[in-house]
Amino acid sequence: MEKIIVEFWYVLVLIAAVLHSIWNFMLKRSENKQIFLWSLLLWSIIIFLPISIYFWPNTISIKHLVFWGVGSAIIHSIYSLFLIKAYEKSDFTVAYPIARGTGSLIVIIIGITILKEDVEIITILGTLLIIFGIYILYSGLNLRNGIKTFNVIKDSPWPVLVGITIASYTIFDKLAVSFIPPIILYVIENIGQAIVLGSSIHKQGKKTIYEQWRKHWYKMALAGLFAGLAYILVLIVLTEIPVSYVSPIRETSIVIGSVIGFVFLKEKFSIQKLFGSIVIFIGVVLIIT
Numbered sequence: 072m073e074k075i076i077v078e079f080w081y082v083l084v085l086i087a088a089v090l091h092s093i094w095n096f097m098l099k100r101s102e103n104k105q106i107f108l109w110s111l112l113l114w115s116i117i118i119f120l121p122i123s124i125y126f127w128p129n130t131i132s133i134k135h136l137v138f139w140g141v142g143s144a145i146i147h148s149i150y151s152l153f154l155i156k157a158y159e160k161s162d163f164t165v166a167y168p169i170a171r172g173t174g175s176l177i178v179i180i181i182g183i184t185i186l187k188e189d190v191e192i193i194t195i196l197g198t199l200l201i202i203f204g205i206y207i208l209y210s211g212l213n214l215r216n217g218i219k220t221f222n223v224i225k226d227s228p229w230p231v232l233v234g235i236t237i238a239s240y241t242i243f244d245k246l247a248v249s250f251i252p253p254i255i256l257y258v259i260e261n262i263g264q265a266i267v268l269g270s271s272i273h274k275q276g277k278k279t280i281y282e283q284w285r286k287h288w289y290k291m292a293l294a295g296l297f298a299g300l301a302y303i304l305v306l307i308v309l310t311e312i313p314v315s316y317v318s319p320i321r322e323t324s325i326v327i328g329s330v331i332g333f334v335f336l337k338e339k340f341s342i343q344k345l346f347g348s349i350v351i352f353i354g355v356v357l358i359i360t
Contacts, residue, residue: 080312081320083304088324090301094294095324096331104155106275106283107291109268112151114295115261119303123258132250136259139247143256144263146243150236151264157229162332166230171325172205173234175318178241182315186242190315193357198319200354205325208347238318244306245314253306257299316358323355 094111101107157166179198182188240260247256272280284291308317326348333344 080308083308084317084320085323087301087304087308088321089327090297090304091321092324092327092331094297094301095328096335097290097294097297098154099158099332100335101290102287103275103279103283104158105268105272106280107287107294108151108155109265109272110284110288110291111295111298112261112265112268114292115299116258116265118292118296119254119261119299120258123252123254126252126254128252131255135250139243139251140256140259141263143240143244143247143260144267146236146240147260148264148267150233150240151268153229153232153236157233160227160229166233169205169230170233170237171322171328172202173231174237174241175322176202177235177238178318179315181238181242182313182318186245186314188313188315190313194316194319197354197357200357201319201322201325201351204347204350204352204354205322206347207350208325208329208344241314241318245309248306248310253310254303257303257306261299319358320355322351326351 098104098107098111154170157170160166175198179190179195183190183195244256251259305317305321329344329348
């Protein structure tokens with residue numbers, strides 16, 4: 072029975088990975104990335120705020136709401152700003168794997184060393200395979216290409232910075248859900264992100280914002296729904312199983328994102344990317360089994 076329950080949590084993480092890949096794909100394809108991201112945040116608030124009010128507990132500490140809610144909002148806002156830059160400067164099939172892989176590696180290290188989570192050897196092996204798969208996806212097996220990879224990252228560090236902020240909000244939110252229910256935490260951090268991004272969006276002018284909403288409001292709403300479901304599922308799972316397990320499994324989205332980039336964005340999908348995706352998938356399977 073316990074194994075079935077654990078597998079249920081893993082399924083939720085995999086569903087979240089699919090949803091996360093889809094809304095990131097929609098953001099990458101958007102005409103105006105800043106307005107699109109800000110708008111999907113607003114739609115997430117519109118969709119999930121009534122639900123969070125319904126599930127609002129009778130007693131909740133204002134101190135916890137302020138510290139954990141505002142802290143999460145700040146970290147997620149930095150993540151959003153870095154994410155926009157990453158997608159503006161890099162291919163989807165480059166930015167997405169590097170960002171997710173870097174975040175996963177940092178989370179595993181912190182989970183083991185600082186949070187003292189009990190992680191099995193098979194999980195560590197699976198995580199290393201995921202990181203190796205990301206390297207292959209990005210650089211292939213050629214050492215010279217690997218050196219070029221580091222040069223590219225040095226010239227455009229945005230995907231790595233996204234990965235660092237992913238690790239930061241994952242660890243922070245893992246602690247936060249002990250004090251604030253997942254859906255409430257999600258709405259709070261979304262409000263914070265919307266305020267931060269809104270302060271820069273208004274510079275584009277009301278006319279530009281109106282035109283983007285008129286043409287793409289339904290895509291923004293759908294992306295907001297997917298983004299909300301994806302992260303709320305992750306927050307719920309974080310209340311039950313160690314972050315060292317959750318974070319690597321989320322990286323299934325790397326494979327999904329690579330396929331999406333190939334099929335819909337017409338980005339190159341070479342043999343090395345296929346091989347890297349397979350290695351990542353094997354790593355995930357090792358963690359789950």
